Amino acid sequence: MRGNDGVQVKETRQRERGIHGQADGAGELLFRLGHAAKEKDKTALVHGNLHLPTGWARFPVASGAGATFVSGFSMSNPADYLASLYSLSGKVAVVIGGTGELCGAMGEGLAAAGAEVVLVGRNAEKARPRLDRIHAAGGKGYFVSAEASEKSALQALLATVLERSGRVDIVVNGAGVNSATPFLEIGEDEFDRIVKINLKGVFLGCQIFGKYLVERGQGGSIINLGSMSGLVPLSRVFTYSATKAAVHNLSKNLAREWAPQRVRVNTLVPGFFPAEQNRKILSPERVASIMGHTPMKRFGEARELVGATLLLASDAAGGFITGAEVVVDGGYHAMTI
Numbered sequence: 001m002r003g004n005d006g007v008q009v010k011e012t013r014q015r016e017r018g019i020h021g022q023a024d025g026a027g028e029l030l031f032r033l034g035h036a037a038k039e040k041d042k043t044a045l046v047h048g049n050l051h052l053p054t055g056w057a058r059f060p061v062a063s064g065a066g067a068t069f070v071s072g073f074s075m076s077n078p079a080d081y082l083a084s085l086y087s088l089s090g091k092v093a094v095v096i097g098g099t100g101e102l103c104g105a106m107g108e109g110l111a112a113a114g115a116e117v118v119l120v121g122r123n124a125e126k127a128r129p130r131l132d133r134i135h136a137a138g139g140k141g142y143f144v145s146a147e148a149s150e151k152s153a154l155q156a157l158l159a160t161v162l163e164r165s166g167r168v169d170i171v172v173n174g175a176g177v178n179s180a181t182p183f184l185e186i187g188e189d190e191f192d193r194i195v196k197i198n199l200k201g202v203f204l205g206c207q208i209f210g211k212y213l214v215e216r217g218q219g220g221s222i223i224n225l226g227s228m229s230g231l232v233p234l235s236r237v238f239t240y241s242a243t244k245a246a247v248h249n250l251s252k253n254l255a256r257e258w259a260p261q262r263v264r265v266n267t268l269v270p271g272f273f274p275a276e277q278n279r280k281i282l283s284p285e286r287v288a289s290i291m292g293h294t295p296m297k298r299f300g301e302a303r304e305l306v307g308a309t310l311l312l313a314s315d316a317a318g319g320f321i322t323g324a325e326v327v328v329d330g331g332y333h334a335m336t337i
Contacts, residue, residue, distance in 0.1 A: 087114050093170035093171070096157075096201070098143075100121070113310055116141060121145070122147070127143040149175075170221045172223045223312050251266065270328055271328060300330060311326070312326060
């Protein structure tokens with residue numbers, strides 16, 4: 001590269017291609033990240049089928065203890081590479097709302113990735129089928145009863161998990177309720193109940209578990225369950241929409257607040273997934289309206305939240321993701337007219 005003006009980038013790339021054979025996507029990406037190889041750095045390192053110059057091998061996939069460096073993976077062994085990104089072995093995940101349909105599926109996914117999963121809810125019987133599947137697959141998990149909107153209950157939950165599992169690394173705040181009461185008929189009791197569970201529950205979950213993660217000093221991931229109604233106004237679910245919009249805002253503020261301590265806070269945003277809390281408002285007319293606005297022309301399935309959950313939970317795959325709203329909606333939010 002001539003001088004400091006970057007004029008001969010093309011020539012430099014051609015030299016690199018000559019040294020390392022066919023430049024692949026990873027090499028191009030690392031080049032674009034700012035490494036202009038100097039003449040003295042052109043010693044090639046061979047890792048599996050990937051040939052990289054010495055300087056490039058120093059770009060980490062994740063920072064901190066146990067980081068996986070680009071120089072450490074082998075493209076000839078995809079399973080090992082995927083495990084290095086998404087394995088949650090040794091981690092403990094607390095899934096508040098884990099007896100529900102969506103968070104239950106997320107809990108199963110976390111367990112399948114190697115985490116010990118704590119399903120939190122009110123009803124042990126609802127957790128049993130999930131735990132049976134987790135255990136049958138060789139995973140680890142257990143149920144703890146707790147009221148998500150009560151501070152003392154969540155403090156006791158944290159104490160129980162620390163006593164039993166020794167640590168907490170991942171927290172999912174997913175407890176929620178819904179209502180289709182017309183706006184002018186919403187009573188204060190109903191309003192307060194929805195706000196208490198949907199917003200106060202997330203607030204307390206973040207406050208209690210976030211304090212632990214910040215003070216522990218080893219980072220962590222908090223995943224708050226948002227909603228499409230937290231991004232755009234949806235009819236008939238007024239109080240629910242207001243609480244979810246607040247959850248989205250709270251998550252972004254906490255992401256900024258705790259980023260220096262490597263505690264990541266993100267919002268997972270499902271589109272339309274038939275679940276216990278919303279089936280009663282899915283009239284044929286509403287379903288037709290939803291399908292007309294969803295390019296994929298179907299509802300989501302709970303298992304389709306697992307991939308995004310693992311991305312946000314993993315320090316290796318998602319270590320630079322915080323303050324994000326990860327939308328899983330079949331294209332609903334991309335539509336206008």
